Amino acid sequence: MGDGEFHKKVIVFAAHPDDAELMMGGTIIKMIDAGWDLILVDLTNGEPTPYGSIEIRARETEKANQILGVTKRICLGLPNRYLHRSLRYRKKIAEVIRAHRPEIVFGPCGKDYHPDHSAAWQLISDARFEAKLHKTDLQGEPYWVAKCIKYYSPNKMNSAVPSFIVDITDVWDRKIEAVMAYQSQLHAQTQDGQPVLIDHLEAMGRFYGRSIGKKYGEPFLTCEPVGIRHINQFFGGLL
Numbered sequence: 732m733g734d735g736e737f738h739k740k741v742i743v744f745a746a747h748p749d750d751a752e753l754m755m756g757g758t759i760i761k762m763i764d765a766g767w768d769l770i771l772v773d774l775t776n777g778e779p780t781p782y783g784s785i786e787i788r789a790r791e792t793e794k795a796n797q798i799l800g801v802t803k804r805i806c807l808g809l810p811n812r813y814l815h816r817s818l819r820y821r822k823k824i825a826e827v828i829r830a831h832r833p834e835i836v837f838g839p840c841g842k843d844y845h846p847d848h849s850a851a852w853q854l855i856s857d858a859r860f861e862a863k864l865h866k867t868d869l870q871g872e873p874y875w876v877a878k879c880i881k882y883y884s885p886n887k888m889n890s891a892v893p894s895f896i897v898d899i900t901d902v903w904d905r906k907i908e909a910v911m912a913y914q915s916q917l918h919a920q921t922q923d924g925q926p927v928l929i930d931h932l933e934a935m936g937r938f939y940g941r942s943i944g945k946k947y948g949e950p951f952l953t954c955e956p957v958g959i960r961h962i963n964q965f966f967g968g969l970l
């Protein structure tokens with residue numbers, strides 16, 4: 732399939748505003764810059780947090796959107812801190828999938844100290860299946876998402892070997908700028924005065940970048956095996 736034949740329609744789901752920026756902000760920038768039709772869906776508004784408020788977080792999200800180039804972003808208004816595997820939440824997410832009909836869905840990899848991050852993936856995976864069912868009370872027409880891809884969870888560096896790593900070296904500064912938009916979430920600092928979160932991202936970005944011979948990388952896990960036409964595609968654009 733040529734690049735021009737690919738529909739390039741994507742939903743990035745996140746438990747909280749800033750999760751997507753933290754874990755796949757560089758990849759989001761690259762998809763948008765390439766003209767992909769991307770919608771970002773936050774399951775909750777992320778509040779309360781120690782230094783944030785609903786209003787502050789919304790302003791920070793708007794600023795991050797401008798930096799990323801995101802023009803479509805919605806918040807489903809599910810309860811922050813209390814996401815869980817619920818039929819009502821699953822159906823709400825499934826209706827978003829039916830409405831936007833993406834070819835690829837991204838969500839957080841399940842293992843994480845924060846229960847919302849773990850529950851988010853379970854809900855997204857369940858909703859993917861729910862969206863394809865006939866004879867339900869869901870809004871919209873049945874739809875199956877072809878590809879499901881997991882980004883690593885924000886609160887725990889996943890030790891699993893990634894299925895692939897995106898070279899984000901060229902957009903690293905924009906990714907950090909987008910994360911820095913969430914000033915209310917950056918109060919914890921290292922001994923040299925850098926936000927702990929940025930320090931963590933730097934270490935993670937360099938680690939995964941180094942493993943593909945680049946400066947910065949973002950790791951992903953695919954739910955299904957990745958099919959290729961020829962072994963030379965295995966090397967992608969990195970040769």
Ligand SMILES: [Zn+2]
Pocket residue numbers: 746747750845848885
């Ligand atoms: Zn989060």
